[in-house]
Amino acid sequence: MLTVENLTKRFGANAAVDNASFSIDRPAMIGVIGRSGAGKSTLLRMINRLTDATTGRILFEGTDVTTLRGKDRRAWQASCAMIFQQFNLVPRMDVVSNVLHGTLGKRSTLTTVFNLFPKSDIHQAIDILDRLGMADHAPKRAEALSGGQQQRVAIARALMQDPRIILADEPIASLDPMNAQTVMEALRRIHEEDGRTVLANLHTLDTARRYCDRVIGMRDGRIVFDGTPEQLTTGVARDIYGAGDDFSEAATSTEIREPALVPPKVVLPEFA
Numbered sequence: 001m002l003t004v005e006n007l008t009k010r011f012g013a014n015a016a017v018d019n020a021s022f023s024i025d026r027p028a029m030i031g032v033i034g035r036s037g038a039g040k041s042t043l044l045r046m047i048n049r050l051t052d053a054t055t056g057r058i059l060f061e062g063t064d065v066t067t068l069r070g071k072d073r074r075a076w077q078a079s080c081a082m083i084f085q086q087f088n089l090v091p092r093m094d095v096v097s098n099v100l101h102g103t104l105g106k107r108s109t110l111t112t113v114f115n116l117f118p119k120s121d122i123h124q125a126i127d128i129l130d131r132l133g134m135a136d137h138a139p140k141r142a143e144a145l146s147g148g149q150q151q152r153v154a155i156a157r158a159l160m161q162d163p164r165i166i167l168a169d170e171p172i173a174s175l176d177p178m179n180a181q182t183v184m185e186a187l188r189r190i191h192e193e194d195g196r197t198v199l200a201n202l203h204t205l206d207t208a209r210r211y212c213d214r215v216i217g218m219r220d221g222r223i224v225f226d227g228t229p230e231q232l233t234t235g236v237a238r239d240i241y242g243a244g245d246d247f248s249e250a251a252t253s254t255e256i257r258e259p260a261l262v263p264p265k266v267v268l269p270e271f272a
């Protein structure tokens with residue numbers, strides 16, 4: 001389905017992604033982990049063609065998407081929708097209009113500016129919001145919602161494009177544990193029920209283990225681990241994060257605990 005071949009992105013002398021290769025042969029939920037600066041965002045941005053690769057190829061069902069231009073590039077970007085840590089909604093616009101902006105690629109600028117959307121699109125947007133437990137919020141302004149609710153609106157907007165792949169760049173990094181759980185559960189359901197692939201950059205190990213079928217570990221731009229959550233032992237995690245013996249998984253944890261049970265948390269500088 002998707003093959004990444006020897007993908008490299010250089011910013012001057014620095015290789016943000018260094019000769020990365022992997023392939024996804026059937027729909028899956030995959031977590032990409034690694035410390036800050038490991039190259040996770042750059043990898044996703046190259047797949048979506050927001051950033052061009054320096055060398056290497058990305059093949060989707062036989063097509064080299066690294067060379068697509070104009071309309072074809074936009075069509076590819078619609079089929080691998082991205083969601084971001086900061087949601088990127090229009091804050092003063094209502095929820096349903098934000099979701100309808102997911103159809104931007106197939107509408108003229110004029111119809112979009114004046115919010116002239118076909119009834120069928122509006123129904124589809126409400127159905128998608130309903131699926132994500134957000135239909136009641138449709139008329140509200142996006143800025144009136146919690147972070148988790150805003151991220152679910154961003155997921156709904158992505159689903160309007162009917163993507164084959166959802167690329168999620170730290171989708172829960174700005175959320176509290178309860179909201180993080182709701183958003184991860186939504187992504188998992190979208191993968192399971194629709195057969196879409198989800199490739200998500202995650203900065204907490206327990207999230208990757210809990211929701212993903214496969215985990216890719218990056219360190220200094222290179223893929224240093226590609227395996228199942230079971231294979232992701234504490235020792236492997238320590239290598240991925242380049243941490244010493246004092247490495248504590250709790251420092252990357254978003255697990256929900258009773259307040260009284262929360263152990264004192266040592267946050268390593270690289271995860272802060």
Ligand SMILES: Nc1ncnc2c1ncn2[C@@H]1O[C@H](COP(=O)(O)OP(=O)(O)OP(=O)(O)O)[C@@H](O)[C@H]1O
Pocket residue numbers: 011014015016017034035036037038039040041042043
């Ligand atoms: N536009 C850019 N110009 C120059 N260097 C960049 C650019 N984007 C990323 N980099 C560098 O590339 C490397 C990888 O960055 P990237 O954002 O992909 O890492 P990351 O793993 O996503 O980190 P984080 O978890 O902090 O987002 C870093 O050294 C970063 O400084």
